[in-house]
Amino acid sequence: MAKKLMRGSHVLGEAAVRAGCRYYFGYPITPQNEVPEYMSGRLLEVGGTFVQAESELASINMVIGASMAGGRVMTSSSSPGISLKQEGISYLAGLELPAVIANMVRGGPGLGNIAPAQSDYFQATRGGGHGDYRCIVLAPASCQELCDMTIRAFDLADKYRNPVLILGDGMMGQMMEPVNFPEPLDPAALPKKDWTLSGAKGRPPRALLSLLLNPKILEEHNYKLVRKYDAVVQNEIDWESYMTEDARLVLVAYGTAARIAKGAIARVRELGMKVGLLRPKTLWPFPKPALLELTKVVRHLLVIELSAGQMVEDVELAVKGQAEVNFYGRPGGVVPTPEEVAHQITHYYYRAHLDQDGPASARREA
Structure with missing residues (x-):
């Protein structure tokens, strides 16, 4: 298959679509605006849904809803925008919902600038929001890896029912390199998710809960998450x-x-x-x-x-x-x-x- 010369942010979007992503919710921020720009057109071509939300908070909550319904869903932003999404990312982890979040890191702290940086490492690798949780964090170093890791991110998110973060930067999003894309995946061919909220017709109703007021129940839930994170450590380290x-x-x-x-x-x-x-x-x-x-x-x-x-x-x-x-x-x-x-x-x-x-x-x- 012939390689395509593409900008990094467009590679991210194309790889997501080929991985079966049909839902994207985001809010503009430099230097990752080329991601929603690309997704706004590409998702229409495959019958997907693109929404430019009114804020980062709204977009991450839309991600939660689409994931609950069983869709492969992505959002993206850059440093300050990812900070605003942290509460929702914690909810994703607590609810055990798969999602892919891309961060094209810019200089900080504060609003900083739009130049490439790696100063969001702590935020990414320590969970970033409140509570005991982890995000799987992938770090591509080329446009080809950005493609491959984006596809892997969706697979890992579904496998572990957990948010996966792709940590890029402003330079990676803007540079152009030749990329070999795999054949598109048909979302209908993905394994069925038996935990999704898809209506109660023909079966008992189910719920996904984030508010667990009984400390003992929440403790057991946290230990369940820890066992899952232990499995990630055992199976997914890459270097x-x-x-x-x-x-x-x-x-x-x-x-x-x-x-x-x-x-x-x-x-x-x-x-x-x-x-x-x-x-x-x-x-x-x-x-x-x-x-x-x-x-x-x-x-x-x-x-x-x-x-x-x-x-x-x-x-x-x-x-x-x-x-x-x-x-x-x-x-x-x-x-x-x-x-x-x-x-x-x-x-x-x-x-x-x-x-x-x-x-x-x-x-x-x-």
Whole structure:
């Protein structure tokens, strides 16, 4: 099948439609407006439903309704808009409703700017809203992965009856790359959902409840969710290892930062530096086992992020003090060049080379 050259935000929309998504509810915000723009036309072509809601709050509640009725449904936004959706995302998790939410992250905090950033990592990986819950979080690093992970997101959402977050950024949404799309999926061919609210004709009425006033009942519900999250951790962790076989220093980066890191690695490898990359594809569940295993042969890690440092905390938790963890980040929408990252690698690499047999003490440097 021939590849199509498409903008990232349009790739997201096309992949969603091909995954069987027939409902999209959203509200405009830069830099992801090309997603609803694309969906507004594409869903009409396949008999779907597109609504530009009056607000982010309205759109996420429309998502809840469509999911309750059994539809594959998506919304998208950018940082401040995702913040406004958090109450509804918590309801989705509590009600065990599948949905896909895309966040094309922009610089923050506050309204910030419309430049690409990775400063919503904490929000995405810690649930983001109130209560004990988790969202599955996927982190694409190319338009092809944006396609593949969007399709996977709908499958995971249905499999675990849980919201799935796709964490992109403003650069990923705007760049154009060739993409190989799979054949469209017929929504009628999807497995039947026996829990949906589809009317009571011919069967007893059923309900999906979020308000559980009895603490004991809510506790049992939370433990049920925990068991589900444990299954996600057991089965769905995904990552990429890049040139780590002989590495003395390993970078840890995801998304756009990982693309920059690969460019930097190519530069320093030409100078004889043995540097590799571990790229998380799932931010939750985080690839802790892979990082801990890596510390058996690598004692120095350098985390690269487009933020003031958020994923670095998960890296430190993962390695359990068995490797030195350093950090280089650019917050506020500033995107470093591969040359700038290569300069940072050089600094840490020679320290790692001299200290390869020294103590593995955890430390961080901005």
